[in-house]
Amino acid sequence: MTPPRIDLRSDTVTQPTPAMREAMARAHVGDDVFGEDPTVNQLEAMAAAMFDKEAGLLVSSGTQGNLVSLLAHCQRGDEVIMGHNSHTYNYEQVGTAVLGGIAPRIVMNQPDGILRLEDIEAAIMPDNVHFGITRAISLENTHNRCGGAFLTPEYTDAVAALAQRYGLKLHIDGARIFNAAIAQEVDVKALTRHADSVTFCLSKGLSAPVGSVVVGSRAFIKRARRARKMLGGGMRQAGVIAAAGIVALTEMIDRLREDHANARRLANGLSRIPGIQPEPVHTNIVYFHVDHPRFNARTLQKALLAEDVGVLALGPGRIRAVTHYGIEAEDIEETLDIFASLLQ
Numbered sequence: 001m002t003p004p005r006i007d008l009r010s011d012t013v014t015q016p017t018p019a020m021r022e023a024m025a026r027a028h029v030g031d032d033v034f035g036e037d038p039t040v041n042q043l044e045a046m047a048a049a050m051f052d053k054e055a056g057l058l059v060s061s062g063t064q065g066n067l068v069s070l071l072a073h074c075q076r077g078d079e080v081i082m083g084h085n086s087h088t089y090n091y092e093q094v095g096t097a098v099l100g101g102i103a104p105r106i107v108m109n110q111p112d113g114i115l116r117l118e119d120i121e122a123a124i125m126p127d128n129v130h131f132g133i134t135r136a137i138s139l140e141n142t143h144n145r146c147g148g149a150f151l152t153p154e155y156t157d158a159v160a161a162l163a164q165r166y167g168l169k170l171h172i173d174g175a176r177i178f179n180a181a182i183a184q185e186v187d188v189k190a191l192t193r194h195a196d197s198v199t200f201c202l203s204k205g206l207s208a209p210v211g212s213v214v215v216g217s218r219a220f221i222k223r224a225r226r227a228r229k230m231l232g233g234g235m236r237q238a239g240v241i242a243a244a245g246i247v248a249l250t251e252m253i254d255r256l257r258e259d260h261a262n263a264r265r266l267a268n269g270l271s272r273i274p275g276i277q278p279e280p281v282h283t284n285i286v287y288f289h290v291d292h293p294r295f296n297a298r299t300l301q302k303a304l305l306a307e308d309v310g311v312l313a314l315g316p317g318r319i320r321a322v323t324h325y326g327i328e329a330e331d332i333e334e335t336l337d338i339f340a341s342l343l344q
């Protein structure tokens with residue numbers, strides 16, 4: 001199967017940049033399970049510094065990053081508070097429960113991705129023999145299913161304060177945390193300063209081919225590293241992956257604003273097409289609803305694919321399109337022309 005020419009299914013489809021391929025080819029490598037890969041060590045130290053945390057850990061994916069983080073924070077029988085729309089609850093096979101005996105305690109996400117403080121507080125289990133032990137809270141920034149919405153530093157600080165008051169750990173699934181930072185013109189440190197752990201992805205908008213990084217305290221990363229090894233995620237000459245990650249963190253963050261501009265351009269154009277209602281756009285993710293006499297989300301996805309445009313239908317009437325490196329303003333204009341010719 002060849003991917004569509006204008007591929008808006010996800011920012012995970014990004015190709016590595018020429019500078020990444022070059023860096024990968026030249027990377028100094030060693031056995032990372034022995035801690036001897038200089039390029040991995042450099043990436044982990046760089047990530048830790050960017051988030052003002054003590055240590056970092058390269059993992060194979062965002063899913064693995066969230067899993068090792070929660071395994072490192074929790075014991076069997078513990079509970080983690082997370083949103084009903086969170087990626088960790090919906091798209092990670094509830095690995096915490098399957099592999100760690102850690103139960104998700106679900107709180108409703110608001111449309112802007114937040115969990116209300118009072119809802120979090122109500123979900124914290126009292127110290128009682130009947131209940132599991134609440135151990136951690138997991139937030140998602142930006143929020144994938146909630147329209148790519150971002151959490152603010154103030155909101156995150158308020159959740160962190162609540163967590164501290166109850167002796168809970170705060171984990172952030174920051175798969176797209178750099179999109180959240182760019183959209184608000186703040187440093188990622190401000191979005192994560194009181195979090196105990198953060199996972200962020202190199203392989204989405206930052207365009208590296210593989211990998212995510214977890215950051216946190218030295219003691220936490222030591223436990224996360226053990227969990228990663230148990231999951232079979234101890235990689236050897238992983239410097240070839242880390243080299244692309246270093247380029248991603250050095251060169252690919254500022255350009256995310258182009259993706260945000262293209263997402264707005266797409267949503268503005270779609271709002272003028274009959275039968276399409278875009279949701280508000282916050283970062284690089286555009287959701288829209290299809291209410292058309294000839295199309296539902298699935299048939300429109302198929303018709304667009306026939307025109308070499310990829311989107312993801314996520315239910316009977318809702319479609320997701322994601323902008324990223326490799327998608328230019330002209331691609332958005334061409335996509336809008338295709339929509340117009342199909343739907344008008």
Ligand code: TLP
Nearest residue numbers: 010012061062063064087091144173175
């Ligand atoms: N999201 C993917 C799909 O799994 C839906 C996508 O195309 O958006 N947290 C968040 C918020 C994510 O969006 C994703 C991936 C992950 C974690 C998991 O990352 P990977 O795919 O690297 O395991």
